[in-house]
Amino acid sequence: MPSSQAPSIAGTALDPTAVRPEIADAEIFRIERGELRSKLTALRAEGCSMLLDIGAVDYLAREPRFDVVYHLLALPQKPAGVAEVGVPRRVRVLVGVPTQHPQLASIVDLWPNADWAEREIYDLYGIVFEGHPSLRRIQMPHDWEGHPLRKDYPLRGPAREATPRPAFALKSNVPAGAPPDGKVAAALQKQIARARGQAGPGEKGP
Amino acid sequence: MSVAPLGVTALDVVEVKGNSMTLSMGPQHPSTHGVLQVVLEVSGEIVEKAEMEIGYLHTGIEKSAENLFWTQAGTVIERMDYLSPLGNAMAYVLAVEQLLGVTDRIPERAQSIRVLLCELTRIASHCVWLGTGGIDLGAISTFFYAFDIREDILDLIEQSGGARMHPNYLRIGGINGDLPDGFLARLDALIEKFPSRMRELRALLQNNPILRDRMIDVGIVGSKAAIEWGLTGPALRASGVGYDVRKAFPYSGYQKYSFDVPIRDDGDAYARFLVRLDEMDEAMRIVSQVRKELDLPGPIMIDDPKIAQPPKETIALSMEALIHHFKIVSESFRVPPGDVYQAIESPRGELGYYIVSNGDNRPYRVRTRPPSLYNLQSLKLLAPGNLIADLVVMIGSLDPVFGEVDR
Numbered sequence: 001m002p003s004s005q006a007p008s009i010a011g012t013a014l015d016p017t018a019v020r021p022e023i024a025d026a027e028i029f030r031i032e033r034g035e036l037r038s039k040l041t042a043l044r045a046e047g048c049s050m051l052l053d054i055g056a057v058d059y060l061a062r063e064p065r066f067d068v069v070y071h072l073l074a075l076p077q078k079p080a081g082v083a084e085v086g087v088p089r090r091v092r093v094l095v096g097v098p099t100q101h102p103q104l105a106s107i108v109d110l111w112p113n114a115d116w117a118e119r120e121i122y123d124l125y126g127i128v129f130e131g132h133p134s135l136r137r138i139q140m141p142h143d144w145e146g147h148p149l150r151k152d153y154p155l156r157g158p159a160r161e162a163t164p165r166p167a168f169a170l171k172s173n174v175p176a177g178a179p180p181d182g183k184v185a186a187a188l189q190k191q192i193a194r195a196r197g198q199a200g201p202g203e204k205g206p
Numbered sequence: 207m208s209v210a211p212l213g214v215t216a217l218d219v220v221e222v223k224g225n226s227m228t229l230s231m232g233p234q235h236p237s238t239h240g241v242l243q244v245v246l247e248v249s250g251e252i253v254e255k256a257e258m259e260i261g262y263l264h265t266g267i268e269k270s271a272e273n274l275f276w277t278q279a280g281t282v283i284e285r286m287d288y289l290s291p292l293g294n295a296m297a298y299v300l301a302v303e304q305l306l307g308v309t310d311r312i313p314e315r316a317q318s319i320r321v322l323l324c325e326l327t328r329i330a331s332h333c334v335w336l337g338t339g340g341i342d343l344g345a346i347s348t349f350f351y352a353f354d355i356r357e358d359i360l361d362l363i364e365q366s367g368g369a370r371m372h373p374n375y376l377r378i379g380g381i382n383g384d385l386p387d388g389f390l391a392r393l394d395a396l397i398e399k400f401p402s403r404m405r406e407l408r409a410l411l412q413n414n415p416i417l418r419d420r421m422i423d424v425g426i427v428g429s430k431a432a433i434e435w436g437l438t439g440p441a442l443r444a445s446g447v448g449y450d451v452r453k454a455f456p457y458s459g460y461q462k463y464s465f466d467v468p469i470r471d472d473g474d475a476y477a478r479f480l481v482r483l484d485e486m487d488e489a490m491r492i493v494s495q496v497r498k499e500l501d502l503p504g505p506i507m508i509d510d511p512k513i514a515q516p517p518k519e520t521i522a523l524s525m526e527a528l529i530h531h532f533k534i535v536s537e538s539f540r541v542p543p544g545d546v547y548q549a550i551e552s553p554r555g556e557l558g559y560y561i562v563s564n565g566d567n568r569p570y571r572v573r574t575r576p577p578s579l580y581n582l583q584s585l586k587l588l589a590p591g592n593l594i595a596d597l598v599v600m601i602g603s604l605d606p607v608f609g610e611v612d613r
Contacts, residue, residue: 016564020544023304049433053580055560055573057545069560071547071575075433075449088454092547113436116260116583139261139612148269155273 014062017094026071026090036095037105040070044110048072048091051111056121060151064096066127068104097127106131124149225249229594233262237342237598240608242582244601248594256589256597258582263612271572275538276302276378279569284372286574287610289331292323292363293552295376298572300457301548301559302378305541308508315504316380317459322393322496323363323375324458324550325489330359331553332482332489336407339479339602343420348410355403358396365389379514380507390500397494404487412483421476425588425600428473435587436580439555440485441604444470444477451551463495475603482605485553512539538567554578554605574613578606 017030031039052071059065074089097104106129107114118129119138126147129135137144146153221228232243241262247255267286271279283298284291303309333356340348360370366385367373375382411417427437432445442449450467452460468484470477507514515534516527533539543565549558555577562571581604588600 014564016543016562016570017545020546021305021307021542023544023546025304025547051436052438052549052556053436053558053560053573053575055571055575057562057571057573069573071558071560073449075447088449090455090547111436112434112587113580113583116579137261139264141261148266155269 015059017067026092028092028094030094030096033095033097033104036093037107037110039093040072040107040110043072043091043093047074048089049075051107051114051117052090054114054117054121056125056127056149058125058149058151064098066097066099066102066125068095068097068121068127069093070095070107102127104129106135108132123147126150226254231594231597233259238601239338239606240611242601242606242608242611244585244589244597246589246594246597251593251595253589253592253594253597256585258585260579260582260608260611263608265613267613268572268574271569273568275567276541276569277534277538279572280377281372281374283572283574284374285609286576286613287552287554287557287578287607288371289334289607290324290327290553291372292320292327292376293331293550293557295374296320296324296458297548297550297552297557297559298561299376299378300550301546301561302541302569304546304548305544305561305563306378306513307542308379308510308513311508311510312458313380313505313508314459315500315502316506316508318496318499319366319381319385319506320376320458321460321463322493322500323366325492325496326359326362328489328553329486329493330356330363332486333359335482335553335602335605336411339605340411342598342602343417345411345414345417348407351403351407351410355400358392358399362389362392362396365392377507377514379510380505384503384506385500390497393493393497397490397497400490401487404483404490408483412480417479418476420596420599421479421603422472422474424475424592424596425603426472426474427584427588431587432473432584435584437555437584438577438580439551439553440478440481441555441581441584443468444481445473446471451549451556455549457548457550463492465492475599478603540565540567541569549575552577554607554610555581557610574610576610576613578604578608578610582606582611 029039050073052073055069055071057067057069059067070093072091072093074091095104102125104127106118108118108131115133116138118132119135121127122129122135123137123139124147136142140148146158226247226249229246229248230243231246232238233241238244243259243262245257245259246253267282270282274282280295280298284295286294300309303312333352337349337352340346340352363373364370366389367375367382427435427441427445429446432442432447437445438449446469448467448469453467465488468481468488470481511526511530516524516531520527521531541563543563545560545562547558547560549556556575557577558575560571560573560575561569564570585600585604589597592600
């Protein structure tokens with residue numbers, strides 16, 4: 001259930017990555033779950049030495065539901081000056097992960113910095129990385145239930161979403177001429193009394 | 207043997223086993239520059255293993271951004287890296303402009319002002335790092351010298367965008383209003399004052415024997431390890447790899463300006479310190495080049511009423527302007543479906559945004575590539591074998607910002 005605060009106004013694309021405009025930001029590969037490690041090992045051997053980031057996206061209505069996105073950068077392994085680095089190459093690898101068994105092979109042994117990135121995806125999306133040395137929550141508290149960045153997770157959290165929002169007396173939803181009530185009325189009375197130079201019943205002195 | 211109570215309350219003893227001890231440093235320890243907990247296994251004073259707990263500042267900014275309009279999301283995104291808010295805004299607006307396909311239509315003056323403010327923010331951010339890093343090492347007066355420069359820059363940012371820290375000045379399609387009167391005069395004053403201030407700072411710090419003793423050969427990362435651990439920014443360039451997004455993938459007209467990328471080969475805390483100091487000088491070099499372009503007036507927002515809000519004064523006069531204004535404010539605009547990765551060189555390294563649009567008026571996914579997260583993670587590699595006291599230097603030299611690490 002999308003959050004009540006996010007009503008959609010447009011018809012939406014189910015798989016935006018398939019209809020993306022021509023943007024030359026990276027070389028893109030979409031691969032199957034099983035070939036993840038072999039593909040990344042091959043890319044690493046080709047010179048993509050740095051793992052920049054691992055992200056995930058939840059396409060709720062699509063199957064496979066999740067995309068895990070690996071951003072790689074080809075840099076030389078040796079020390080290199082600005083000129084030698086030249087124009088590095090960006091590579092993006094997208095892997096679909098289904099709802100039923102959201103599991104993917106871990107790549108911590110290929111790049112040590114995948115550790116926190118995979119833990120974050122596990123924490124916020126519930127995708128399990130098999131072979132990760134210690135897969136536990138990283139951003140949310142350890143006893144948290146649910147995975148907040150999933151699209152079916154309410155924006156304000158399940159507990160708070162159930163409680164109604166307080167009805168504030170906004171200027172716009174009070175009809176003109178309606179007498180104020182409750183705290184607003186009390187505050188108004190106080191203000192009026194102060195303006196007239198009289199101390200209200202509960203006030204001490206000027 | 208019972209454990210003697212420690213004087214420092216921020217270091218809590220968790221466990222004692224023979225000669226080794228497990229300590230918890232933070233999350234309220236002052237030198238962690240925010241809220242970081244480091245669980246240390248120490249043998250005597252030597253750290254054997256450091257495991258970090260993050261997430262104390264997790265505020266769900268990515269989730270919030272998915273529930274805001276394209277135009278509104280910039281406000282929360284600026285709050286990720288709170289020392290370089292304009293860097294965050296820059297990466298976000300560039301990414302959305304790519305999806306909209308309007309990158310080539312952004313006016314030159316807007317691009318120049320964006321570069322100007324990003325470079326000023328880089329100096330301001332490095333000033334905070336220098337000031338707090340100085341305090342970590344006992345050099346308290348550094349803080350005042352560094353924050354003097356930073357105040358001048360924050361004044362400029364306040365004048366241009368209306369707020370010191372999070373001005374939301376960079377907008378999709380350009381910037382929000384032209385620079386006000388008097389801005390350029392104050393900028394000139396800063397450009398003139400800056401070199402002497404930097405000379406003072408360098409005289410105070412660079413050859414200071416205490417600082418050198420504390421920083422040289424502490425927290426060494428080799429170039430291979432730096433690449434493997436995904437270090438970017440000054441931390442990577444201090445290890446001898448000259449990767450700078452401004453040079454490798456120029457954006458917003460960086461290719462027009464001549465500047466050098468400082469590189470050091472030592473890979474220790476002192477090298478990172480020198481790289482950042484040099485970067486401040488280079489940033490000011492870019493600022494003074496941009497300054498020369500700002501005398502000529504020009505448009506500062508894209509000429510597209512679907513994206514740019516009409517100028518305030520036209521709203522009362524033109525029905526069309528009123529309608530466009532109403533549409534943009536009440537339901538923003540729709541961005542063609544697609545995904546894009548856009549990175550910039552933030553003061554901490556490669557700050558990237560992977561943004562997915564499904565054709566709606568809100569971003570479908572905003573994934574940040576936070577440089578601080580990956581830089582901080584390398585502490586697992588740096589810390590073992592060093593003294594506990596050096597841990598403070600290492601954290602300081604990596605310059606993490608927890609608004610960005612935890613988001």
